[in-house]
Amino acid sequence: MKQTDSTLPGRAIRAAALLATLGLALPAAAQQAPPVAPPAAAVPQAAPAGPLSLMQAVEYALQNNLNVRLSQLQAELNEATLRQSRLQQLPTAQANASQTWNYGTNVDPLTYTFQSQTTRANNFSASAGLNIFSGFQVRNTIRRNGLDYQAALLDIDQARNDLSLNVASAYLQYLLGEELLRASQLRIDTDQQQIERTQKLLRAGAVAESNLLDAQAQLASDEVSVVTAQNQRDLARLQVAQLLNLDQARTSSLQLQVPTLPDPDEMPAMDADADGTYQIAQGTQPQVKAADLRVQSAVRGVEVARGAYYPRLTFGASIFSGYSSARIARKLTGDSTIVPSGFIYQVTPNGPQAVPGVFAGILQPRFETLSEGFGSQVKNNIGKQLSFNLIVPILNGWQARTNVQRSVIGVKQAELRAEQTRLTLRQTIQQAYADALAAQRRYASNKRQVEALTTAYRNAEIRFNNGLLNGTDFNQAKNNLAGAESSMIQAKYEYLFRRKVLDFYQGKPLDL
Missing domain, CATH: 1.20.1600.10 (Outer membrane efflux proteins (OEP))
Incomplete structure (x- = not known):
């Protein structure tokens, strides 16, 4: 049905x-x-x-x-x-290290002198920053x-x-x-x-x-x-x-x-x-x-x-050092030389006269020119920096x-x-x-x-x-x-x- x-x-x-x-x-x-x-x-x-x-x-x-x-x-x-x-409220911190090789004519990164040789350079740095004020963002x-x-x-x-x-x-x-x-x-x-x-x-x-x-x-x-x-x-x-x-x-x-x-x-x-x-x-x-x-x-x-x-106000601090193979140091050898510096004079009725065969000299030590060591360079090249940065938006x-x-x-x-x-x-x-x-x-x-x-x-x-x-x-x-x-x-x-x-x-x- x-x-x-x-x-x-x-x-x-x-x-x-x-x-x-x-x-x-x-x-x-x-x-x-x-x-x-x-x-x-x-x-x-x-x-x-x-x-x-x-x-x-x-x-x-x-x-x-x-x-x-x-x-x-x-x-x-x-x-x-x-x-x-x-x-984000915490300070920021970072460390950097680099090693470079320079060939030909270049500027030494530590002495800032022009040179034409192959050099090896190291740079070390550490920095920290703190946001002091950024508009309460x-x-x-x-x-x-x-x-x-x-x-x-x-x-x-x-x-x-x-x-x-x-x-x-x-x-x-x-x-x-x-x-x-x-x-x-x-x-x-x-x-x-x-x-x-x-x-x-x-x-x-x-x-x-x-x-x-x-x-x-x-x-x-x-x-x-x-x-x-x-x-x-x-x-x-x-x-x-x-x-x-x-x-x-x-x-x-x-x-x-x-x-x-x-x-x-x-x-x-x-x-x-x-x-x-x-x-x-x-x-x-x-x-x-x-x-x-x-x-x-x-x-x-x-x-x-x-x-x-x-405006934005930040604070920064950094420390840095480095090494260059082109940097040299003078080292005493233990020997010395007398370098003539002039005649010896005596007073006479006719005035000062040089003494024949007698010369005045300066005792000068001898130095050896060597490349400065890695550790001493890092220690001697330490630099520090503190900074405040203010940015005003215009x-x-x-x-x-x-x-x-x-x-x-x-x-x-x-x-x-x-x-x-x-x-x-x-x-x-x-x-x-x-x-x-x-x-x-x-x-x-x-x-x-x-x-x-x-x-x-x-x-x-x-x-x-x-x-x-x-x-x-x-x-x-x-x-x-x-x-x-x-x-x-x-x-x-x-x-x-x-x-x-x-x-x-x-x-x-x-x-x-």
């Missing part, structure tokens, strides 16, 4: 699509107390033995999901950036990077909350598939019993053969509903396994608990309206806190850019002013993003609250419809067994009841999911 939208397969497909849409469309959930995050590169933990509860599935996913681990690595990068900016950079690091930590919480709700969505889709499957299997049992009764009535001549054919067609239709529910359940289980980052072997063996969930009319009334939930979530949501921190970071960015207007192509203007615009963008985050949060909570109320009302009306259609179906079954109702009308009554039951199950799980979302925004644990 022709399948209509009110039959169980159509309802089941629509229910699965609806819950899938709910899971994908949800933003972040409310922040819980931030747990200690595991190392980002940690090896995935083994899945717990036995069927997983929702809480166990969420905890396992938080330890092994790749998106959460990527957020942790990003936070580690921000921490390294913060640590480096703090180290270092201090403001540290504060800005600190705010970025705090925002990155909140991004981890945001990723964990998003993952938690995605796991809950897939988990509830699995439970929906299980409940639809149970309902479909019960209808198949009823169909088989009906076929047996119809066959007996047909052999007794109480009903026409068309009634048996209609019953068999209904059984085939309900078997399609079973396959549809099985596919929905298996796809939901696969989605849970993917969120848990399970391999193929553990995906095949994954089992989920199927708890008995209360109906919406058995649950306590929602204790908060949309505005009350928003006020709670606004103070606990990690994306709101992260957006506010990024506004503060952008303000610090303006201060960093304005630091380029100020004109640099308006780069500083342009950077300040960009930073100011960045602050405005961050403020708008923070406002947009709050607006999105408010709208999401309002939508979840409205959807929960609508699902609750729809469940109540569907429940009344199921009760009425159940009575009508029982009456139709009695008339059909007595030959007073044809198979087509009887199957129509049965399909109407199946459609109403499917709509009631759909409304139940939509309400449960929206209720859990609102509870999570209020800081309550995510559990069934």
